[in-house]
Amino acid sequence: MQRFRKNWFAVLAVILVAAVGLAGCSAPAVAPAKPPAPPVNLTGAGATFPAPLYTKWFDEYNKLTGVKVNYQAIGSGGGISQITEGTVDFGASDGIMSADQISKAETKSGPILHIPMTSGAVALIYNLPNIGGQLKLTGDVLANIYLKKIVKWNDPAIAALNPGLKLPDAAIAVVYRSDGSGTTYIFTNYLSKVSPEWKDKVGNATSVKWAGDIGGEKSAGVAGQVQQNPNSIGYVELAYALQNKLAVATLQNAAGKFIEPSLAATTSAAEGVTLPDDMKVMLTNSSNPDAYPIVGFTWLLVYVNQKDQAKGEALVKTMWWAIHDGQKYTEALSYASLAPSAVVKAENAILSIKYQGQPLLSR
Helix, strand or coil: CHHHHHHHHHHHHHHHHHHHHHHHHCCCCCCCCCCCCCCCEEEEEECCCCHHHHHHHHHHHHHHHCCEEEEEECCHHHHHHHHHHCCCCEEEECCCCCHHHHHHHHHHHCCEEEEEEEEEEEEEEEECCCCCCCCEECHHHHHHHHCCCCCECCCHHHHHHCCCCCCCCCECEEEEECCCCHHHHHHHHHHHHHCHHHHHHCCCCCCCCCCCCEEECHHHHHHHHHHHCCCEEEEEEHHHHHHCCCCECEEECCCCCEECCCHHHHHHHHCCCCCCCCCCCCCCCCCCCCCCCCEEEEEEEEECEECCHHHHHHHHHHHHHHHCHHHHHCHHHCCECCCHHHHHHHHHHHHCCEECCEECCCC
16 A cells, blocks of 8 residues: 555656646747837928938938938929928928918918928029139129020120120020929029019019029929020029039129138028027028028928827927938038027927827927
């Protein structure tokens, strides 16, 4: 009987050890892993002026975060239309929205912000081979060329500014933007400041009624027309002119100095300007003696109240990166970095963006 008990306990011990071993070998129950959130895609449209910089920004940000931004450079007028209609997540413009445009946008989707991203210069490009130097212009002469009051290159008003140049006895072919454009807004804002006649007859807008001669769509269209037409003049953003090695004119500024469009002269235009909280301010015809006179901010147009939380979060983080880390890419592409005071204003605007009443970003 005692032997039986010993054998029984031995068998029982083996069974228990085996049971423990099997239990140890079985995998514990684990909840299925939550699938990663799909990458967020954003769409934007508008200004061609900052397009080279935006392309660089969005490519770099995609590498860092996986967020893909599809930006279509269709002109500021198109960007304003598309953000108003809600077909994009953000618009982009080099011109301040008019009161009527803001009213239409805010009637559809609530308050809309102008958030500055960078600033740049509008350069005057020309096709005058073998003139022997760089063309000089003043604001009033430039306005009269675009008003078609000065129609020949050897006009006394141009010749007086350029005594050493071989100006041809040829008609000036005036090239302008045929599409709605923030570049046009900056250019016509400047002309309105230096020419009362321009202000009264033509005015300041993303699209105006030109006196002539040749229209070109987007900066590429204007540059192409200038390159194809001898004795022509046109206007494009400085970055485009430099990248395509186009001849640019020097322009007399408000202090009387002839200034070539450059990054330093662009930055100077913004220095000392009082910036309003809504950042709707033009930098043209700056009083700074070192400033190039045709300079402006370019803005992203964004609604305060976002309709999609994931997209809203991605958008505010993208903009926050652009006005901070993204600024290191500006100079290489011939755009001016935001001044510290402008960064503070842009930060406050971004922090005001909400989803269902709650901020999408905090410091």
